[in-house]
Amino acid sequence: MNISQAVKMALKSITGNKGRSILTMLGIIIGIASVMTIVSVITGSNKKTMEQFQAMGTNKVNVSASRYDGRDVFDELYNYCNGLGSDLVLGVTPNSQFSATVVYGAKNSAVMEKNQNQMWGGQSGDSGTTAASTELPPTLYFGSDQYAACNNFRIKKGRDLTQVDVKRYAQVCVLGARAASTFFNYADPVGRVMQVNGLPYTVIGVYAEKDPDSQWSLDNIIVFPYTVSRYLAPGTQMSEFVVKASSADATTEVTSRLTGYLAGLIGNQNGYYSVYSDNQSQQSMNEWATQMSLILGGIAAISLLVGGIGIMNIMLVTVTERTREIGIRRAIGAERRSIVIQFLIEAAMLCGIGGIIGILLGCMGSLIAGKLLLKMTVWPTLWITLSAFALSVALGILFGIYPAAKASRLQPVEALRAE
C-alpha cells in the first residue's frame, strides 16, 4: 500500500467523525498555539532588548571616578587607555551630564522642564501646557571628539567634535536627532547659534537617529566639548567616562585593567571609582531571558504532552472500534506494516491538522501578546512556524505508535469475529 492511499484513507476517517476529530485535536491546537506565542514573544522581547543594547553601544566600559581634591582624572585615564593600544581600546570620552538652560528662538529647555514637572506632578488646569508637553528637555553631556564612537552615534549632518574643538574650548555643540527636531523642527540646525546659559553655542552637526521608538529617547541629547565646562558649569569635575573596547573579550580585559589602574591612581582614601561594562548587564539579561523561555517552554511542553496523550487515547478507541475493519483488511491481504502505516498516518494527520490550526491561532496570539506586552508587532518566524508543524506531526507519530502497534498485532481470525 502506498502513502497517498493511506493519506486518503486517513483523511476519510478524520472527516468521517468531525466532532470527535476536532475535540481530539484541541489539546494539540492549544499546545502548539501557546508554544508559538511564547516562543515568538520571547524572541521578540530578546530582539528588542538586543536592539536597545545595540543602540546604547556594545562593548562599553562605564567608568566613574572622582578625587576628593577635585583634580580631574580624564587626562590620566586618556593616557592610560591610549597606552593599552588599539587592539583593546577604540576610544575614551567623558560622559558627564550637566544642567543648563538651552534657548533657541521660542524654544526654551527650562520651560519644557517645567511643563514636564507639571504633567508628572499632576498639576492640571493649565490647558496651554498640553501641546508643549510632548517636548522633553534634552540631556546635556560633556564629551570629547570620541564621544560618538564610544556611544555608537554617527554624524548625519555637519561634522562631529574634533580634538581642535576640545583643545580650543570651542563654543560648539552637536545635537542628537530628537533634540534637533525639538529645537529646529525640520529646519537645518547646522550653523545656527543656540543660547546656553546665555552664552552663544554654534551647532556644528547632528547625529543620526538610533532609537526612534522610545519616548525617553537616547537621541534627545546635546553634546559639548568637555573643556567648555569652565564656562557652562564652573567647578565641575569630569567624573563619568566611557571607554569603548574593541570586542566582547577586550571588554572583560579592559574592565579588569581599569579597575586595577584606578585602584592605584585613586585608591579608597583619595576618592571614589567604579568600573562596569554593559556586557555584564546584557549577559544577565540574556540569562534571565533564557530562564524565562525554559520555564514557559516547559509549561507549554506539558500542555503538548497532555494533547499527545489525548491523541493516543482516541487512537486506541479508534482501533477498538475498527477491530473488524482491521480483520477484514488482514484477511484480504494487508500486511502488519500496512496496518501500522495506516494508523500512524491517521494520528500524524490528526496532529498535523491540529498543528496547522494551532499555528494560525499562535500567529494571532503572538500579534496580540506582542501588542499588549511589548508594544511591537511580533510575528512568528518561518523557522518557528515550520518547527511547530514538524513538532505536531512528530507528536502524532510518537503517540500513534502504541495504538498502531496494537492494531497490527490483532489476529485476523479474532479481529473478524469482533462486532
Place this chain on the structure above:
Amino acid sequence: MLIELKNVYKIYSEGLESEVRALDGVTLNIERGEFVAIVGQSGSGKSTMMNVLGCLDIPTHGDYLLDGVDVKELTDRQLSHIRNRQIGFIFQQYNLIQSLNVLENVELPLIYQGVGAERRRDMAIEALNQVGLAGRMKHKPSEMSGGQQQRVAIARAIATKPPIVMADEPTGALDSHTGHEVLQFLQKLNKAGSTVILITHDNSIAATARRCVRLSDGKIVEDHLQEVDWL
C-alpha cells in the same frame, strides 16, 4: 495437488481441562479446479477448517501444504501475501468496509497488491461487471441490499483473479432467491477454472458442489463425489 492437509489438529487451550479440538486429525487433498463443499453442523469445526485453509490461522499440529508450500514455515508477511494473491474470501456477513464505497472496497486487495491506480480501477470495474454492479460503484455498502452487498464481496474476492475462492456460508444472510444467484455465480467461477471451497451447514446448498466433505466434531466423517445440482 493444490491443497494438502496431513493429519491436521487445531486445539484450543491444549492440555487444559477446557481443551477444545476444533480439528481433530484431518487429512484432506483438494485438486486444482475442484468444487468442494465442506458441510457440518455448527461446532463441527468447519469454520476453523476455513480459517486454516484460508491461512488466517495456523494448525496446532500437522502439515498444511498449499501449492506445495508448508504454511507453518511462512512469516506473517508471507501469509498476508498468500491471502492477498492466492485466495478470495466470501463471508456470511459480507465484511465490506462501511466507510468505503463499492469501488474502493473492490479495489482494496489490489491496493495491498500494489497495483497502480489506473489498472486497479480497470480490474475492479471488470470484477464489478461480472457481478452486474458496475453501475453502482459510487454507492456505500449501507445503501445496498444484502444480495447486492454479497455480490460486491464476491467482486472483491475475484478482483485479484485468485486461484482459490473460499465462501463461508455465503447465502446465510440472504433470501433463497439471492442465495440462489450467489451459488450460481460460484458454479460459474468453478467452470471458468477457479478452485471453489464452499462451507455450509445446509445439505441442499452443499448439493451444488461436485464433492462433499462432511465434518463432525472436528473429524471428516464422509468424503464423496456427488451428482451436481446445476443451478
